[in-house]
Amino acid sequence: MAVAASAQRDIAEAARRFNVDCSLKYEVQSPAHFVFQVEAVESGQTVIDESLTLTPPASVQRHTHSPSNNRLIRLDVMPGLFELNYRATVELAPPLPSGEGLPESSVSSIPFDYIHLLSPTRYCESDLLSSATLKMFSQSAPGWERVEHIRQWIHDNIEYAIGSTTTTSTACDVFLQRRGVCRDFAHLGIAFCRALNIPARFVVGYVKFPEGAPDFHAVFEAWIGTRWVLFDATEMAPIDELIRVGTGRDAKDVPFATFFGEARMLSMSPAVEQVGGSRPSAPIPSPAPKPQLARPAYAV
Numbered sequence: 001m002a003v004a005a006s007a008q009r010d011i012a013e014a015a016r017r018f019n020v021d022c023s024l025k026y027e028v029q030s031p032a033h034f035v036f037q038v039e040a041v042e043s044g045q046t047v048i049d050e051s052l053t054l055t056p057p058a059s060v061q062r063h064t065h066s067p068s069n070n071r072l073i074r075l076d077v078m079p080g081l082f083e084l085n086y087r088a089t090v091e092l093a094p095p096l097p098s099g100e101g102l103p104e105s106s107v108s109s110i111p112f113d114y115i116h117l118l119s120p121t122r123y124c125e126s127d128l129l130s131s132a133t134l135k136m137f138s139q140s141a142p143g144w145e146r147v148e149h150i151r152q153w154i155h156d157n158i159e160y161a162i163g164s165t166t167t168t169s170t171a172c173d174v175f176l177q178r179r180g181v182c183r184d185f186a187h188l189g190i191a192f193c194r195a196l197n198i199p200a201r202f203v204v205g206y207v208k209f210p211e212g213a214p215d216f217h218a219v220f221e222a223w224i225g226t227r228w229v230l231f232d233a234t235e236m237a238p239i240d241e242l243i244r245v246g247t248g249r250d251a252k253d254v255p256f257a258t259f260f261g262e263a264r265m266l267s268m269s270p271a272v273e274q275v276g277g278s279r280p281s282a283p284i285p286s287p288a289p290k291p292q293l294a295r296p297a298y299a300v
Contacts, residue, residue: 016091016092016093016094016241017048017089017090017091017092017274017275018089018090018092018206018208018241018243018272018273018274018275019087019088019089019272019273019274019275020040020086020087020088020089020090020206020243020270020271020272021085021086021087021269021271021272021273022038022084022085022086022087022206022268022269022270022271023083023084023085023267023268023269023271024036024038024083024084024085024256024257024265024267024268025081025082025083025265025266025267025268026077026081026082026083026259026263026264026265026266027080027081027082027263027264027266028077028078028079028080028081028082028261028262028263029079029261029262029263029264030079030261030262031076031077031078031079031261032076032077032259032260032261032262032263033074033075033076033077033259033260033261034074034075034076034077034257034258034259034260034263035072035073035074035257035258035259036072036073036074036084036256036257037070037071037072037245037246037254037255037256037257038073038084038086038245038256038257038270039052039071039073039086039088039245040071040088040090040205040206040243040244040245041068041069041070041071041244041245041246041247042069042071043069044093044244045090045091045092045093045243045244046090046091046093047088047089047090048088048089048090048091049088049089050086050087050088050089051086051087051088052073052084052085052086053084053085053086053087054075054082054083054084054085055081055082055083055085056078056080056082058075058076058077059075059076060073060074060075061073061074061075067113068246068247068248068253069247070245070246070247070248070253070254077259077261077263081266082263089275090243092240092241092243095240096227096229098144098229099144099224099225099227099229100144100145100148101143101144102143102144102224102225102227102229103142103143103224103225104142104143104146104198104224104225105198105199105223105224105225105226107197110199110223114199114223115199116249117194117199117200117201117223117249118194118197118198118199119194120191120194121249121250121252122170122250122252123169123170123171123187123250123251123252124170124171124187124190124191124194124200124202124249124250125170125171125172125191126171126190126191126192126193126194126195127195128172129171129172129175129191129192129195130195132175133191133192133195133196134195134196136153136192137149137150137153137192137196138196143224143225144224144225144229146196146198147189147193147198147222147224147229147231148231150189150192150193150231151189151231151232151233152233154185154188154189154192154233155185155233155234155235157178158174158178158179158180158184158185158188158233159178159179159180160179160180160181160182160185160234160236161179161180161181162181164177164179164180164181165177165179165180165181165184167251169184170187171184171187171188171190171191172191174187174188175188175191182217182218182219182232182234182236183202183204183218183251185218185220185232185233185234186202186203186218186219186220186233186251187202187220187250187251188233189220189222189231189233190202190220190250193220193222198222198223198224199222199223200220200221200222200223201220201221201228201247201248201249202218202220202221202247202248202249202250202251202253202254203218203219203220203221203230203242203244203246203247204216204217204218204244204245204246204247204251204254204256205217205242205243205244205245205246206242206243206245206270206272207237207238207241207242207243207272208237208241208272208273208274209236209237210236210237212236214269214270214271214272215270216245216256216270217232217236217237217242218251219231219232219233219234219239219242220233221247230242243272256270
């Protein structure tokens with residue numbers, strides 16, 4: 001009996017362990033400086049093992065941003081083909097309860113560290129959406145139920161359509177055109193929450209999608225009661241299996257890559273494999289945009 005219980009426990013632990021294999025390939029036309037955010041954060045999850053391989057090799061500077069714990073790496077790259085490969089084994093903490101029933105926090109009780117997450121930002125114009133937000137959600141039960149109403153409304157009313165938005169599209173754009181991708185769904189959820197005095201932030205990471213090609217994934221997180229609760233309006237993957245890479249006010253804070261110089265992405269493959277599961281999907285080719293200076297390569 002004890003052996004069986006131990007085996008079941010081992011299976012449960014393995015089910016929360018994932019292998020990440022992220023490959024980014026570029027053609028660099030002139031000397032360029034790259035900043036990457038691809039490494040799994042080391043809070044709320046355990047990075048058991050990881051490696052970073054650069055081809056050709058390059059000297060790397062590292063920085064962990066406080067208080068988000070986002071991990072940045074920066075390096076200079078000379079002209080030619082360049083590839084980054086990040087591999088990691090990450091064990092996720094046991095999932096927290098969904099948050100259902102948590103009360104709404106009064107503004108006076110919100111921690112100082114999160115007050116700025118009530119304000120509009122580049123991609124989340126909560127001030128411009130305030131009137132519409134109040135009409136749609138002010139009558140919802142406060143707390144978790146209100147944010148869940150927001151998540152469900154986005155899921156039901158915004159069409160998930162690849163290529164329908166760009167890296168400059170905002171929450172207002174998505175609200176008007178009713179189309180977007182995961183980062184747009186997250187931005188709209190954040191804007192709605194902030195318009196209702198609920199702190200909200202953008203979360204990006206790796207997740208194993210049941211269907212489709214591998215990609216980074218974006219969701220939003222709302223401060224409810226005394227803790228953060230994740231919400232995914234796309235419903236494309238299990239939210240409690242998201243391997244967190246970055247947290248910020250919006251996508252501007254957490255691009256997976258930014259480069260200063262002339263370069264273009266050739267392919268990307270942020271693949272995830274559950275330990276004991278199937279092999280990651282093949283890389284997906286990326287379009288070749290014109291070379292730009294200080295181009296932020298947003299993940300989602």
